[in-house]
Amino acid sequence: MSRGAPVCQHHPACSSEVLGRPLVSPTLMEGPGSVLHRKHMRLVCSTMMQMSTCRPWPGWRSHSQRPCQPWKSVVPCVKGLGRMRMRRRKCSLACMKPLQVVLEAWRIGWEGCPPHTGHIPSPSTPVWKRCDLLPFLLLPLAAHYIQVLKCRQQCVLEIATKPGRISATEDFIPSHLDLLQFAYSQVGNQTLAAECAASYLLFYPTDEPMLEKMKEYRTELGEDTAVTARQSIQHYVQRSLMEKKLIYYAVEHLGETFNDPDLWTPDELIPENLKQKHREDQEKQKRETLDVEEREKRGPLPFEGIVVTMDSQQMNGTQRVVFDRVLTESECKDLLRLTKAAGEAGDGYRARRSPHTPHERFEGLTVLKAMQLAQNGDVEWRDAKLLLQASEKSRKIIESYFTPGKKLHFSFTHLVCRRAVDGEQEGRMDLSHPVHADNCLLDPEGQECWKEPPAYVYRDYSGILYLNDDFQGGGLFFTEMDSVTVTAEVRPKCGRLVAFSSGKENPHGVWAVSRGRRCAIALWYTHSQEHAEQDRVKAEELMEQRAAEQDQPGGDKHQGTDRRSRSSSAPRAPSRASKPAEQRQKPGVDREQHPTVLRARDEF
Ligand SMILES: O=C(O)CCC(=O)C(=O)O
Numbered sequence: 001m002s003r004g005a006p007v008c009q010h011h012p013a014c015s016s017e018v019l020g021r022p023l024v025s026p027t028l029m030e031g032p033g034s035v036l037h038r039k040h041m042r043l044v045c046s047t048m049m050q051m052s053t054c055r056p057w058p059g060w061r062s063h064s065q066r067p068c069q070p071w072k073s074v075v076p077c078v079k080g081l082g083r084m085r086m087r088r089r090k091c092s093l094a095c096m097k098p099l100q101v102v103l104e105a106w107r108i109g110w111e112g113c114p115p116h117t118g119h120i121p122s123p124s125t126p127v128w129k130r131c132d133l134l135p136f137l138l139l140p141l142a143a144h145y146i147q148v149l150k151c152r153q154q155c156v157l158e159i160a161t162k163p164g165r166i167s168a169t170e171d172f173i174p175s176h177l178d179l180l181q182f183a184y185s186q187v188g189n190q191t192l193a194a195e196c197a198a199s200y201l202l203f204y205p206t207d208e209p210m211l212e213k214m215k216e217y218r219t220e221l222g223e224d225t226a227v228t229a230r231q232s233i234q235h236y237v238q239r240s241l242m243e244k245k246l247i248y249y250a251v252e253h254l255g256e257t258f259n260d261p262d263l264w265t266p267d268e269l270i271p272e273n274l275k276q277k278h279r280e281d282q283e284k285q286k287r288e289t290l291d292v293e294e295r296e297k298r299g300p301l302p303f304e305g306i307v308v309t310m311d312s313q314q315m316n317g318t319q320r321v322v323f324d325r326v327l328t329e330s331e332c333k334d335l336l337r338l339t340k341a342a343g344e345a346g347d348g349y350r351a352r353r354s355p356h357t358p359h360e361r362f363e364g365l366t367v368l369k370a371m372q373l374a375q376n377g378d379v380e381w382r383d384a385k386l387l388l389q390a391s392e393k394s395r396k397i398i399e400s401y402f403t404p405g406k407k408l409h410f411s412f413t414h415l416v417c418r419r420a421v422d423g424e425q426e427g428r429m430d431l432s433h434p435v436h437a438d439n440c441l442l443d444p445e446g447q448e449c450w451k452e453p454p455a456y457v458y459r460d461y462s463g464i465l466y467l468n469d470d471f472q473g474g475g476l477f478f479t480e481m482d483s484v485t486v487t488a489e490v491r492p493k494c495g496r497l498v499a500f501s502s503g504k505e506n507p508h509g510v511w512a513v514s515r516g517r518r519c520a521i522a523l524w525y526t527h528s529q530e531h532a533e534q535d536r537v538k539a540e541e542l543m544e545q546r547a548a549e550q551d552q553p554g555g556d557k558h559q560g561t562d563r564r565s566r567s568s569s570a571p572r573a574p575s576r577a578s579k580p581a582e583q584r585q586k587p588g589v590d591r592e593q594h595p596t597v598l599r600a601r602d603e604f
């Protein structure tokens with residue numbers, strides 16, 4: 001379980017020279033607990049975990065630019081175990097409150113009850129005072145007690161949850177100890193490193209790498225030196241184990257349920273039937289992973305002419321792929337024409353024109369907005385329709401490649417352009433789109449990705465269908481969870497579709513667009529029907545309505561219904577869409593169904 005050199009073993013900071021030499025002179029360390037000592041530990045911890053704060057994007061070299069100040073970062077590592085203990089205690093006490101109330105009521109109830117049986121209560125005695133009924137209170141009381149224990153068990157989640165987060169860091173206390181033992185050993189304090197290692201082993205007694213480390217510490221300290229775990233940790237583990245025993249007993253015999261927050265709970269404590277379920281879940285997960293690997297090898301593409309240019313392996317990651325020839329040059333041209341409307345009437349991004357960087361303008365158009373513009377005669381119907389078709393084609397490709405047989409729904413579709421602002425491009429140090437993951441909140445310091453709001457947690461797959469390459473910069477890149485180690489890059493071009501799973505395995509960003517305008521259709525998909533894009537349904541309705549109108553006698557059959565009949569360079573007939581909207585309304589269709597005011601979306 002131990003990672004030896006924890007979280008940061010693969011972190012750029014660890015391989016850098018920083019950890020090779022002491023960050024602060026050892027003479028400044030004045031024993032555990034001292035302010036300087038704490039500062040030092042904090043420095044080590046943050047350096048290990050926080051180098052990304054010194055390098056805001058991949059490739060940036062801190063030493064020549066700004067001074068690195070990792071100690072300014074706040075990480076769980078800097079909170080001492082003492083503070084954690086206090087918070088846990090407070091939480092436990094809060095759990096006990098309801099129990100105290102019940103116990104008090106029970107005590108009052110027993111008062112005055114004779115010690116022998118056969119006591120006949122008078123009919124007027126309130127139920128809670130009837131001595132003959134009191135034994136029956138035992139069961140609810142036991143149930144209540146179990147609730148208290150369960151509540152106390154959850155306290156660890158409270159201390160493991162960063163401010164502002166909803167989900168907790170997994171295995172928080174053991175990982176913290178693991179990190180501390182590593183940090184202490186790095187600064188040469190083998191005594192405390194050994195103490196942390198011993199404490200860690202209380203959670204995972206058979207952990208091979210930590211047992212190995214322990215051996216090394218013993219050799220370094222001398223076999224006679226006693227190495228013991230921290231007392232507070234000993235108490236914590238003992239107590240927690242007892243609580244778990246009782247809870248699991250109740251799960252087995254009283255039909256209780258329990259969501260164990262710990263990964264370290266010994267197997268022998270878990271009832272056999274629960275273990276069985278746990279094993280089945282693991283098997284299922286394994287099968288799913290294998291399935292994904294299998295699928296990645298092949299996956300029949302539903303369209304001819306499309307090629308897989310790069311797969312996960314070539315992109316040094318999982319669930320990543322690049323397809324080419326998804327669109328023709330002429331289709332790209334048509335869609336680029338549509339993007340002009342995005343610049344004039346588009347919805348930007350969270351209604352902001354420069355959401356990521358002041359050096360670029362961000363222009364966006366949703367499928368519904370495109371249809372409404374077509375309805376108003378501001379854009380060609382055929383172009384708006386092509387947006388629907390191109391995104392549907394991408395959906396089919398991604399579904400058949402990654403999840404054949406499992407329906408992918410649209411979650412959101414956005415035609416987006418990033419345009420370099422005139423001037424203001426010299427010496428740009430920022431990104432067009434900061435490194436992020438699409439369905440979780442990336443936390444590079446903690447090497448976590450929090451699958452919680454405001455992230456779009458229900459998104460399963462992402463796709464970007466590029467329309468052009470006549471701009472400078474603007475490459476898409478993937479990184480490790482640290483957000484700085486680049487693992488793959490994709491150069492946009494017309495008809496190229498990059499697709500990847502939206503989770504933590506695929507952090508990505510976009511290099512600055514320093515000249516020109518970069519346009520693409522950004523696509524997000526979900527397996528969850530309830531999160532299917534409603535705007536798309538409306539857009540399709542508008543499209544169908546339009547087609548129906550054209551089928552009516554006198555309807556114009558030439559406009560925008562058949563893309564094959566006309567190339568983008570063919571001369572255009574005047575747009576029929578420029579008729580007043582009321583005249584285009586299908587009889588009996590309520591216009592109120594199609595809101596004209598669009599919701600601005602924030603997409604990360
Ligand atoms: O445009 C791209 O290449 C990527 C954009 C992106 O990652 C996003 O919008 O979430």
Ligand SMILES: [Fe+2]
Pocket residue numbers: 436437438462508604
């Ligand atoms: Fe993204």
